[in-house]
Amino acid sequence: MRVNVRSRWRAVPFVAGAAALAIVATGCGSDNKKSSSSGGGGKTIALLLPENTTARYESSDHPLFEKNVKALCPDCKLLYSNATQDAAKQQQQAEAALAQGANVLVLDPVDGAAAAAIVNQANAKKVPVISYDRLLLNSKPDYYVEFNSPSVGKLQAQALVDKLKADKKSGSIVMINGDPADNNAKLFKAGAHSVIDKSGLKVGKEYDTPGWTAAKAQTEMDQAIASLGKNGFVGVYAANDGTGGGAIAAMKGAGIDPSTRPTTGQDAELAGIQRVLTGEQYMTIYKPIIPLSKKAAEWAVALAQGKTPTGENTKENNGKVDIPTFKIPVQAVTADKVKSTVVADKYWKASEICTGKYAAACTKYGIQ
Numbered sequence: 001m002r003v004n005v006r007s008r009w010r011a012v013p014f015v016a017g018a019a020a021l022a023i024v025a026t027g028c029g030s031d032n033k034k035s036s037s038s039g040g041g042g043k044t045i046a047l048l049l050p051e052n053t054t055a056r057y058e059s060s061d062h063p064l065f066e067k068n069v070k071a072l073c074p075d076c077k078l079l080y081s082n083a084t085q086d087a088a089k090q091q092q093q094a095e096a097a098l099a100q101g102a103n104v105l106v107l108d109p110v111d112g113a114a115a116a117a118i119v120n121q122a123n124a125k126k127v128p129v130i131s132y133d134r135l136l137l138n139s140k141p142d143y144y145v146e147f148n149s150p151s152v153g154k155l156q157a158q159a160l161v162d163k164l165k166a167d168k169k170s171g172s173i174v175m176i177n178g179d180p181a182d183n184n185a186k187l188f189k190a191g192a193h194s195v196i197d198k199s200g201l202k203v204g205k206e207y208d209t210p211g212w213t214a215a216k217a218q219t220e221m222d223q224a225i226a227s228l229g230k231n232g233f234v235g236v237y238a239a240n241d242g243t244g245g246g247a248i249a250a251m252k253g254a255g256i257d258p259s260t261r262p263t264t265g266q267d268a269e270l271a272g273i274q275r276v277l278t279g280e281q282y283m284t285i286y287k288p289i290i291p292l293s294k295k296a297a298e299w300a301v302a303l304a305q306g307k308t309p310t311g312e313n314t315k316e317n318n319g320k321v322d323i324p325t326f327k328i329p330v331q332a333v334t335a336d337k338v339k340s341t342v343v344a345d346k347y348w349k350a351s352e353i354c355t356g357k358y359a360a361a362c363t364k365y366g367i368q
Helices: 057-074 087-099 116-124 149-164 183-196 214-228 241-253 270-278 289-304 339-343 357-362
Strands: 044-049 079-080 104-107 129-132 143-147 172-179 201-210 233-240 284-286 314-317 324-327 331-335
Touching: 044 087, 044 357, 057 079, 057 172, 057 339, 087 116, 104 324, 116 129, 129 183, 143 289, 149 183, 149 233, 149 284, 149 289, 172 183, 172 214, 172 241, 172 339, 183 201, 183 270, 201 214, 201 339, 214 241, 233 241, 241 270, 270 284, 289 324, 289 339, 324 357, 331 339
Parallel strands: 044 079, 044 104, 104 129, 129 143, 143 324, 172 201, 172 233
Antiparallel strands: 284 331, 314 324
16 A cells, blocks of 8 residues: 655645756656755755655655745755655765755755764765754764654554553554664654553564555555454554554455554554544544744754754754754644644645545544
């Protein structure tokens, strides 16, 4: 199963146009393109995102960051690249951005450890680096904007454990974790285990999912069902909505009603929210990307202009230095909380959620 990435931000279509920022091509090479932003004398900011399998990067992070940069600095030029889950490709993209005169790198790494080489190259050129969403390890980035990653796995696991206990269910669960190359995935996994391991539930099968792909998660869940049996597990810890969707597809394929096996998720993707409302998926984690992208843009523009960013609320150690950090809390979202979170924040419009077969569920939960 592949997540259908549908942008909510109509001003940034996925086909590059005269007034739009060019989107990375899927082939090899640097894939860096300059935007057609107004003015030619501004500073240059490069945004380097890790992958496009998870819907949020193209539908939210990229267009929001662009919008915020242009609002703060109309004359700034923006370079955008998506590494499509390829660390070597991201290295090439970063080198190309530096060669094109980037004054700041905003880097969400495919592999937090491997990307230390990118940070070292930027340091050598005295180009500031903002670690975005995922921590850049064993290097010296200048700033870090992130969600409270360790709490994500805890919230997911606690929601799953509480639901199973409320339903008087015990036994084994299946764990489908994220990409082991992603430092955040390791934090989610550790947070989840800190709850599950003392819950009385057993982990019947556990997988790490390279690339965070729904297709791989579906294969993993197929294997778990074959090993444990259709009745050999009571719930699924899935690290994000894509892997959760893959697990749910596998259950449906095996003739299992997914509403009887609570499944977690993360990112509040449109498909994930719709599954939560219909009961196919039990919960997701809402990560407010609007303030994340706003702070990243604010800091990037300040650094490009030679100013010192402000507003850090903690520090994060990456194995080498303590990085000034802006950390944003996350929220667990079940069906009864969709209206008060993603709809209230205008992250998704009711008209986008409540299409076709989802209209009845929206009516049930007062979403209009």
